[in-house]
Amino acid sequence: MSFFEKIEEPLMSVGEKLNNNKILQILRDSFMLAFPLTIFGSITLIIANFPFLSDLIGAEAAGTLNALLGPASTATMSIATVFLCIGIGYYFSKDKGCDPIFGGAIALAAFILVTPMEVLHVTEEGTELIISNVLDINRLGAKGMFVGMIGSFLAAALYCWTTKKNWTIKMPDSVPPAVSKSFTALIPACLTLTVFLVIRIAFEFTPWTNIHDFIYEVVQAPLTSLGSTLGATLVAIFAVQLLWFCGLHGQIIVNSVLDPIWNALTLENLTAFQAGTEIPNIVTKQFIEIFTVGIGGSGMTLAAVLILAFICKHKQLRQVGRLALPAGCFNVNEPVIYGLPVVLNPTIVIPWIVAPIINVCIVYFAMASGLVPLTTGVTVPWTTPIFLSGMLATNSIMGGVIQLVELAVVFVCWLPFLKSMDKQLLKDYPEETQSA
Incomplete structure (x- = not known):
C-alpha cells in the first residue's frame, strides 16, 4: 500500500466531517453575506x-x-x-427551523448590547476625553469579530432553544402574520438579551471592563x-493541496476553519490603509486568495494549463489544456483538476503540492522585505485575472509583477512532470499524436 493510499481514508474522513459541520457551514455562508457590500x-x-491619482x-x-x-x-x-x-443569527435560526429574520436581529442586538458605548478621544492639546453614547467603529470591524461570532451563535442558540420550548405568546389566527411573529419572538428575545445584559454587567467588574477586550x-x-x-500559512x-489531491474541496474545508x-487580519490592514498608517499584516484573506488561488485556481494551475495547451504534443493533454484555459484565466480550475486529472494522480503530486508552497514563501519574503507592498484590505474577487488582481490587492504594480514571477515558478515546477506524462502517453497511445 502506497503512502497516499494510507493517508487517503483518514484525510477524507476528517475533510468530510469539516465540510459537513453545521457551524462551519453557517460561518462560511455568513461571511459571504457581506461579499457584495x-x-x-x-x-x-x-x-x-x-x-498616481x-x-x-x-x-x-x-x-x-x-x-x-x-x-x-x-x-x-x-x-x-x-x-x-x-x-x-439568520442561518443558524433557519437551520433550526425558527424564524430567521428575528434570529438575525436578536444576534445583532446581543452583539451591540455587550459592545462598549463610549470612545476615548485625545484632543490636540493631549487631553483625554471619554465620549459616551457612541460606538467605536473598530469594534464593529476587526477588533470585534470574534465577539460577534461567539455572541451571535450563543444568541441564536438561546433564541431557538426558548422558541422550541414554546415559551412564546400565541396569537389568534385572525391576527396579521407580521404581528403574530413579533409576539412569538417577544419572550425568546427578552430572555436572550437579558442573558447578554447580565454578561455586560458582569464584565464591568473585571479588569477588562468589557467582554470585547x-x-x-x-x-x-x-x-x-x-x-x-x-509556518501556519504553509500548513x-x-x-488545501493534499485534500484536493484526495478529491475533497480543500479550499472550502480549510477556509471554513x-x-x-x-x-x-484583512480588516486590520484595511483600517491602517484608510488611516494612512503602516499596514501591519502580510498574511490576510487577500494574501491567500490573490497570491495562491489568483494564479489559476487552487494549486496555481494556470501555468500547467498553458503547458498542456501549447507545449504537450499528445491530443488528450492538449484538449484538456485548451478546454481548461478560458476558465483558468479566471481562476476556475476544476476542468484541469478532474480532467488531467490531478485527483489521486501520483505523477503530478510533487508539483501540485510543492509549487504553491514555494510561491507562498517567495511572496511572503518579498512583502516582508518591502519589495512588494502588503495587501491593503481591499476585497478583490478571486476570479479577477492574474496581474490585475495583484495590482488591485496591493495598490501597486508590484503586486501584479510578483504574480507573474509566481506563474514562472509554477511553469518551471510543472514542466518536467507534464513532459514526462506527455512522453508516456505518446509511447502508449501513438495513434493519438498530432503535430504540436
Whole structure:
C-alpha cells in the first residue's frame, strides 16, 4: 500500500466531517453575506486611492475625492462584524427551523448590547476625553469579530432553544402574520438579551471592563498572531493541496476553519490603509486568495494549463489544456483538476503540492522585505485575472509583477512532470499524436 493510499481514508474522513459541520457551514455562508457590500466598498476605496491619482488630477482634487468616497468603504467594509452577526443569527435560526429574520436581529442586538458605548478621544492639546453614547467603529470591524461570532451563535442558540420550548405568546389566527411573529419572538428575545445584559454587567467588574477586550486579549490576538505566521500559512496551503489531491474541496474545508482569522487580519490592514498608517499584516484573506488561488485556481494551475495547451504534443493533454484555459484565466480550475486529472494522480503530486508552497514563501519574503507592498484590505474577487488582481490587492504594480514571477515558478515546477506524462502517453497511445 502506497503512502497516499494510507493517508487517503483518514484525510477524507476528517475533510468530510469539516465540510459537513453545521457551524462551519453557517460561518462560511455568513461571511459571504457581506461579499457584495464589501465589493462596493472596495471599488470606491480603489478609486479614491488609485496609484498616481494626485499626479493626474492634483493633490487637492484627490483629497476631495477621497473625502467624498470615504464613507462608502466605512459603511460596508469597516463594519463587517455587523453583517456577520446578522448572517450567523439568520442561518443558524433557519437551520433550526425558527424564524430567521428575528434570529438575525436578536444576534445583532446581543452583539451591540455587550459592545462598549463610549470612545476615548485625545484632543490636540493631549487631553483625554471619554465620549459616551457612541460606538467605536473598530469594534464593529476587526477588533470585534470574534465577539460577534461567539455572541451571535450563543444568541441564536438561546433564541431557538426558548422558541422550541414554546415559551412564546400565541396569537389568534385572525391576527396579521407580521404581528403574530413579533409576539412569538417577544419572550425568546427578552430572555436572550437579558442573558447578554447580565454578561455586560458582569464584565464591568473585571479588569477588562468589557467582554470585547477580554476576547481580544485572550482569544483573538493569540489566534491572529499564530495565523499570520509563515509556518501556519504553509500548513494551511499544504492541507488545501493534499485534500484536493484526495478529491475533497480543500479550499472550502480549510477556509471554513481559518477564514475568521484571515478576515480579522484583512480588516486590520484595511483600517491602517484608510488611516494612512503602516499596514501591519502580510498574511490576510487577500494574501491567500490573490497570491495562491489568483494564479489559476487552487494549486496555481494556470501555468500547467498553458503547458498542456501549447507545449504537450499528445491530443488528450492538449484538449484538456485548451478546454481548461478560458476558465483558468479566471481562476476556475476544476476542468484541469478532474480532467488531467490531478485527483489521486501520483505523477503530478510533487508539483501540485510543492509549487504553491514555494510561491507562498517567495511572496511572503518579498512583502516582508518591502519589495512588494502588503495587501491593503481591499476585497478583490478571486476570479479577477492574474496581474490585475495583484495590482488591485496591493495598490501597486508590484503586486501584479510578483504574480507573474509566481506563474514562472509554477511553469518551471510543472514542466518536467507534464513532459514526462506527455512522453508516456505518446509511447502508449501513438495513434493519438498530432503535430504540436
